[in-house]
Amino acid sequence: MTRRSDPLPRRVRAFCRQLELRGTLVLCALSGGRDSMALLRVLSELGEEAGFRVAAAHFNHRLRPAADRDEAFVRDWCAGEGIPLTCGGGDAAAFARRAGVSLEDGARQLRYRFLEEAADRMGAAYIATAHHREDNAETVLLHLLRGAGPQGLGGIPPVRGRIIRPLLEASRAEIDGYVDRSGLPYVEDESNRDVRFTRNRLRLEILPLLEEIAPGCAGRIASAAALLREEDAHLRREAEALVPEAVDGAVALPVPVLYGQDSPIRRRLVRTMGRRLGAELTRAQTEAVLSLRSGGCLDLPQGLCAVRKPRRLILKKRPLLPPPLVLREGVQSWGPWRITLRRSEGPAEEGPGRTVLRDTGGALTVTAWDGSGRLAVENGSRTIKRLFADAGIPVERRREHPLLLLGGKPAAVPGVAADFRLRPEPGEAALIITLLPEGAGRDHPQKGRRDE
Numbered sequence: 001m002t003r004r005s006d007p008l009p010r011r012v013r014a015f016c017r018q019l020e021l022r023g024t025l026v027l028c029a030l031s032g033g034r035d036s037m038a039l040l041r042v043l044s045e046l047g048e049e050a051g052f053r054v055a056a057a058h059f060n061h062r063l064r065p066a067a068d069r070d071e072a073f074v075r076d077w078c079a080g081e082g083i084p085l086t087c088g089g090g091d092a093a094a095f096a097r098r099a100g101v102s103l104e105d106g107a108r109q110l111r112y113r114f115l116e117e118a119a120d121r122m123g124a125a126y127i128a129t130a131h132h133r134e135d136n137a138e139t140v141l142l143h144l145l146r147g148a149g150p151q152g153l154g155g156i157p158p159v160r161g162r163i164i165r166p167l168l169e170a171s172r173a174e175i176d177g178y179v180d181r182s183g184l185p186y187v188e189d190e191s192n193r194d195v196r197f198t199r200n201r202l203r204l205e206i207l208p209l210l211e212e213i214a215p216g217c218a219g220r221i222a223s224a225a226a227l228l229r230e231e232d233a234h235l236r237r238e239a240e241a242l243v244p245e246a247v248d249g250a251v252a253l254p255v256p257v258l259y260g261q262d263s264p265i266r267r268r269l270v271r272t273m274g275r276r277l278g279a280e281l282t283r284a285q286t287e288a289v290l291s292l293r294s295g296g297c298l299d300l301p302q303g304l305c306a307v308r309k310p311r312r313l314i315l316k317k318r319p320l321l322p323p324p325l326v327l328r329e330g331v332q333s334w335g336p337w338r339i340t341l342r343r344s345e346g347p348a349e350e351g352p353g354r355t356v357l358r359d360t361g362g363a364l365t366v367t368a369w370d371g372s373g374r375l376a377v378e379n380g381s382r383t384i385k386r387l388f389a390d391a392g393i394p395v396e397r398r399r400e401h402p403l404l405l406l407g408g409k410p411a412a413v414p415g416v417a418a419d420f421r422l423r424p425e426p427g428e429a430a431l432i433i434t435l436l437p438e439g440a441g442r443d444h445p446q447k448g449r450r451d452e
Contacts, residue, residue: 007174075087140224253269324366
């Protein structure tokens with residue numbers, strides 16, 4: 001048992017008092033290194049006096065020859081201490097290649113996925129990681145080098161969801177002193193000395209140099225990060241108060257509310273709209289949304305689009321579009337549409353929901369408009385985009401609107417226009433396509449109000 005006066009247990013005790021831990025299970029991420037071993041020992045001793053249980057979780061990234069040694073070490077130590085342990089592993093290098101991320105990011109993603117799944121299985125209220133003050137300073141510097149904004153420069157939060165960092169205010173020297181005084185065993189990860197990894201180079205070369213120039217700078221960087229986190233959280237709450245919740249997969253913000261703010265708040269409002277729909281917009285995407293003029297539409301990642309109306313900015317989820325479908329005679333479905341195709345040798349007239357084309361023998365395909373293409377008109381040709389505008393089809397509905405291809409080339413946009421060259425002559429074989437909405441609650445694309 002370590003002394004209550006030891007600075008490290010004091011810090012962890014003060015941190016845990018802010019949380020409701022009595023009667024809960026805390027899962028400690030355990031690599032076997034000095035930091036995580038110190039955290040597990042302190043938490044296990046504190047749990048006895050504060051009335052919470054502690055378990056450990058170890059993830060083997062399979063990146064080093066000694067990785068199996070580390071796993072064996074934590075298994076033996078936890079068994080001797082009577083601490084429940086769950087172990088997992090994965091090929092971090094292969095995962096990083098598949099995901100197209102750095103080895104460090106790939107390993108982190110796999111590790112946190114394992115920790116979340118282990119916490120779910122065991123019913124843990126919290127997952128504790130051993131990040132300390134210097135880790136936080138390194139993270140701030142990394143984010144600064146990448147051009148992060150206030151959120152990134154806030155560094156590592158002490159609590160994020162059920163992830164807690166009880167050592168975040170502790171220095172590396174405090175942890176080392178605790179380990180030495182308590183005779184706590186640990187293993188060394190030799191990859192931590194590899195300066196090919198950016199974080200290791202910051203830890204081993206850059207931060208020591210900065211400490212020479214400005215002693216104590218790691219603590220001051222961490223303090224500045226805490227201040228930025230606090231101010232960022234305040235501004236986020238202010239933005240959230242102005243942005244309504246999503247309704248039917250869309251968030252609408254009145255233009256006077258948006259443009260009545262200074263530029264920094266506008267950006268936050270747009271990012272908040274994205275978060276309401278489960279997306280994190282980048283700075284470039286946010287600026288692109290703000291640059292939209294009335295009537296503009298912008299495709300965004302994660303199946304979103306932004307639409308600028310005269311009086312509203314809307315972020316919405318795009319419906320999943322069905323793949324192209326080669327039509328056959330009879331009735332078939334394409335997404336929310338019921339399509340009937342029949343051939344005629346006699347005269348046929350267009351009407352509501354009906355398109356008539358000359359039968360050239362080519363395959364007739366229905367697909368979603370991809371934003372390109374032209375159709376012949378009586379006095380030349382026009383882009384499909386212009387034809388949509390002339391027909392009053394709202395810009396946000398155009399990518400969902402069916403397009404007919406004949407022989408692989410644009411032939412008609414039902415309800416908008418058909419290629420003038422494909423109009424059948426009297427007595428000429430014709431394709432008659434009837435396209436109507438099907439399914440409850442589906443609206444047929446039609447002319448929409450220009451000022452919404």
